[in-house]
Amino acid sequence: MIDVLRAALRLPSAKIAVGILIVIAFLAIFGPLVAPFDPYAQNSKDLLQGPTLEHWLGTDDLGRDVFSRLLAGSTVSVLAAMQSVVVGLVLGALPGLLSVYLGRTFEWITLRIMDSFITLPFLVFAIAMTALLGNGLTQAMVAVGILIAPAFYRVTRAAALTVSHSQYVEAAQLFGATTAWVVRKHVWKKVFPAIAVTTASMTGASLVIVSSLTFLGIGIVPPEPTWGGLLATDLGNLYQRPFGPVVPALVIIGTVWALNALADALKDATTDAGAPPVSKQKRRELQAVPHGA
Amino acid sequence: MVRDDILSVTGLRVVTRDGDPLVHDVSLAVERGGALGIVGESGSGKSLTCRSILGILPPGLRVDAGTVTFDGIDLTGLDYRSWQGLRGNRISAVFQDPASYLNPSITVGKQLSEVLRVKTGLSRRAAHARSLELFEQMGLREPAHVYRQYPFELSGGMLQRVLIAIALSADPELLIADEATTALDVTVQAEVLDLLEDLRRDRGLTLILVSHDLAVVSQICDHVVVMRDGVVVESGTADDVLKRPQHEYTRSLIEHHTAYGIEKFLAEEVLDV
Amino acid sequence: MSELLEVDGVEVSYGRGRAERRILHGVSLSLAAGESVGLIGETGSGKTTLARTILGLTRLTAGSVRFDGETVSGLGARALRSFRRSGRLQYVFQDPLQSLDPDVTVRDSIGEGLRIRGGLTAPDVATRAEAALASVGLPADLLGRVPGQLSGGQRQRVAIARALALQPRLLLLDEPVSALDAANRIQVLDLLRTLGTDQGIAKLFISHDLGSVAGVTDRIAVLFRGDIVEVGSTRDIIARPQHPYTRLLVGSATTLTGGGVDRERRRELRQALADHG
Structure with missing residues (x-):
């Protein structure tokens, strides 16, 4: 597992991505502490200011410091994204792994459930969930977690299926190994990279969804700052602060890009990139075999 | 000498x-x-x-x-x-895995006649006859039957004979x-x-x-x-x-x-x- | 009875009703302790199915498999697992690249069976793994490597060591050298020829090629379309084959000297086989 990460980090894009993610993680943990102003403090004298030495990113329509709100919003946005990924992992990866080993009935039921999850429209489902369970970030994120569960389910299941049909698993079974042994000693190592790739890209995806939802005002109670919420406020005051949405948008885009770049690097590290493209060689060989068209 | x-x-x-x-x-x-x-x-x-x-x-x-x-x-x-x-x-060649050189969705006979028509300019009818002849020479019993079969219906040995027939179509x-x-x-x-x-x-x-x-x-x-x-x-x-x-x-x-x-x-x- | 393995009237079919296909039509075969037997058959003859049936990986529809006097066919999951854990019957796959987990070190691969069986301390497992590796002629410094860092011949010897670590009474070897190149083949065949003769380990070699197991077997059984058509001493099978298929098989074996069988004779043998069935 560690060598996969090490191989992935050899790529420059992965290095940049990890750098960005470290900064974001830092902001999420310490952001509220290092914020120069109270993110909730209103100031009716300095409404809708541009960037100044005092307010680096200016102030919003209630005179709150945008930079401080951005830092404070990091915690909520990142935690929300992680919440939904954890829900997705538990509801997706776990049944995906078990579907290979717990018999046909379990396999059939989980497959049907995942199929029905896929058909749910993202935003509508999240809105319906918050309408049903009350408007709160946790409710919204559970909804998002359910929606991304099929991705985890399919990836885990596919990886586990491949391994479970391998000869080394059969060899272990011929030694009298139990299913638990096979999963622990053989399957887990092969499934982990696939889950890691999906986790990285799904964190990115759910960050976008969190931002979209909070942008729409779902899952968040107004004074609380989030990246999506900031974007919404800034878009509302575009005339006064035309540059306003740029920074929150860049933060969202940068984080999502970093997560996707990391996912790509992990994927490259797990699939053998050194092998020559077979189809190309086959095409060349075909030239030596007479053919029609 | x-x-x-x-x-x-x-x-x-x-x-x-x-x-x-x-x-x-x-x-x-x-x-x-x-x-x-x-x-x-x-x-x-x-x-x-x-x-x-x-x-x-x-x-x-x-x-x-x-x-x-x-x-x-x-x-x-x-x-x-x-x-x-x-x-x-x-100069012609045959390789290890014959199935991968054939189109799986076209009968093997059709694939051979196609090659014959392109390589030797035979008419459709003549190419068909020549295909059956080549299949027979390759030791394929019932060439007319083989002609109508798809690659997946033939065994590895038969496929390799089909490939050899195709390789020999232009008389290399x-x-x-x-x-x-x-x-x-x-x-x-x-x-x-x-x-x-x-x-x-x-x-x-x-x-x-x-x-x-x-x-x-x-x-x-x-x-x-x-x-x-x-x-x-x-x-x-x-x-x-x-x-x-x-x-x-x-x-x-x-x-x-x-x-x-x-x-x-x-x-x-x-x-x- | 001194027979170690007794396969008695084993039938295996796949599918049901009209789609039913019988793979094995009542195969019987027995192997004494310490004996080395070859099972020869072409693609689709059922030799892999027979091996899987003996191992309990495929269900038989009739007949029985007895090992050391115990019936091992039709066991429940628990009983089968406990029989497997005894380690008395071991299987060596054709391609070690697939049968060894690419992420697991030689030490852990060889020790896996022992650890699954349980009852040994970790240092004991390590000692046994090292001894098993030495018995296939490999140095102990390979223990920390993964399969990708070994040559093809070394890999197959590790796979054999993995089987030997459990001190089996019978080794089932499925085309053990066909994935190897010539130099490695000799190494592995040299090993297999002498292996276990002092411990009385029996060996069943499964192969499509008579030539590749002729030098390491006492007896040969020929499987043709789901039936054993001929069993005899290796010498008799090669020099005096009786069944038309065995005759063609011997006549088709590629040899450096041609074997005295020419194309014309082979043509007759093919015709004889076609007339036979």
Whole structure:
């Protein structure tokens, strides 16, 4: 597992991505502490200011410091994204792994459930969930977690299926190994990279969804700052602060890009990139075999 | 007596993009109507040598030095158009996995007639008749039935015969068989080798047989080249190489058979089959 | 009875009703302790199915498999697992690249069976793994490597060591050298010829090629279209084959010297087989 990460980090894009993610993680943990102003403090004298030495990113329509709100919003946005990924992992990866080993009935039921999850429209489902369970970030994120569960389910299941049909698993079974042994000693190592790739890209995806939802005002109670919420406020005051949405948008885009770049690097590290493209060689060989068209 | 070589390779060197040589100073020659065997493990450079002769080296590899002369034509300097006139027409090849060279959704007969129409300009009707004839010559029983079958309906041995029929459609002078019998059962392998030997006798087809198995090659070849790590370690007539191997590697190949093959029993018994 | 393995009238079919296909039509075969037997058959003859049936990986529809006097066919999951954990019957796959987990070190691969069986301390497992590796002629410094860092011949010897670590009474070897190149083949065959003769380990070699197992077997059984058509001493099978298929098989074996069977004779043998069935 560690060598996969090490191989992935050899790529420059992965290095940049990890750098960005470290900064974001830092902001999420310490952001509220290092914020120069109270993110909730209103100031009716300095409404809708541009960037100044005092307010680096200016102030919003209630005179709150945008930079401080951005830092404070990091915690909520990142935690929300992680919440939904954890829900997705538990509801997706776990049944995906078990579907290979717990018999046909379990396999059939989980497959049907995942199929029905896929058909749910993202935003509508999240809105319906918050309408049903009350408007709160946790409710919204559970909804998002359910929606991304099929991705985890399919990836885990596919990886586990491949391994479970391998000869080394059969060899272990011929030694009298139990299913638990096979999963622990053989399957887990092969499934982990696939889950890691999906986790990285799904964190990115759910960050976008969190931002979209909070942008729409779902899952968040107004004074609380989030990246999506900031974007919404800034878009509302575009005339006064035309540059306003740029920074929150860049933060969202940068984080999502970093997560996707990391996912790509992990994927490259797990699939053998050194092998020559077979189809190309086959095409060349075909030239030596007479053919029609 | 002067040898009439249809193909000669001298000092062939194949290198990677970084200049690492994979095939080193390989020289060999095949007499018109002769059969040459190239023996070696995977990675010995035997397949790269063949692919250089066919001008189909894998991407990233190139011929760096040496000449390949086919019937007086230098193949190393050939352009694409000239290759098209040569490959499949005068030089043809069959490889290990026949199914991957056929279109799975078209009947094998149709694929052969298509080739015949393109390569020899036969009419639809004539191509059909010629296909049945070729299938029959390849030892396929009930050619009319085989003609209508899809690749997945045929066994590996039958598919390889179809491929050989296609390879021979334009009546080439040289056929290169690269591990063409490796994936087949022993009895089917013998059938295909017998077929190649028949074709050589009846049509004067020149053969280059590439295999990892010295016994397969010695079955029909009169000359043998043994390769290892991109270098020719031994070459000569099949008789010389088998009876008086000079290189230790050749000796180990022979030992494998004498120690563990049925040769062990041949020394003491006359087979009653 | 001194028979170690007794396969008695084993039938295996796949599918049901009209789609039913019988793979094995009542195969019987027995093996004494310490014996080395070859099972020869072409693609689709049922030799892999027979091996899987003996191992309890495929269900038989009739007949029985007895090992050391115990019926091992039709066991329940628990009983089968406990029989497997005894380690008395071991299987060596054709391609070690697939049968060894690419992420697991040689030490852990060889020790896996022992650890699954349980009852040994970790140092004991390590000692046994080392001893098993030494018994296939490999140095102890390979223990920390993964399969990708070994040559093909070394890999197959590790796979054999893995089987030997459990001190089996019977080794089932499925084309053990066909994935190897010539130099490695000799190494592995040299090993297999002498292996276990002092411990009385029986060996069943499964192969499509008579030539590749002739030098390491006492007896040979020929499987053809789901039936064993001939059993005899290796010498008799090669020099005096009786069944038309065996005759063609011997006549088709590629040899350095041609074996005295020419194309014309082979053609007759093929015809004889076609007329036979």
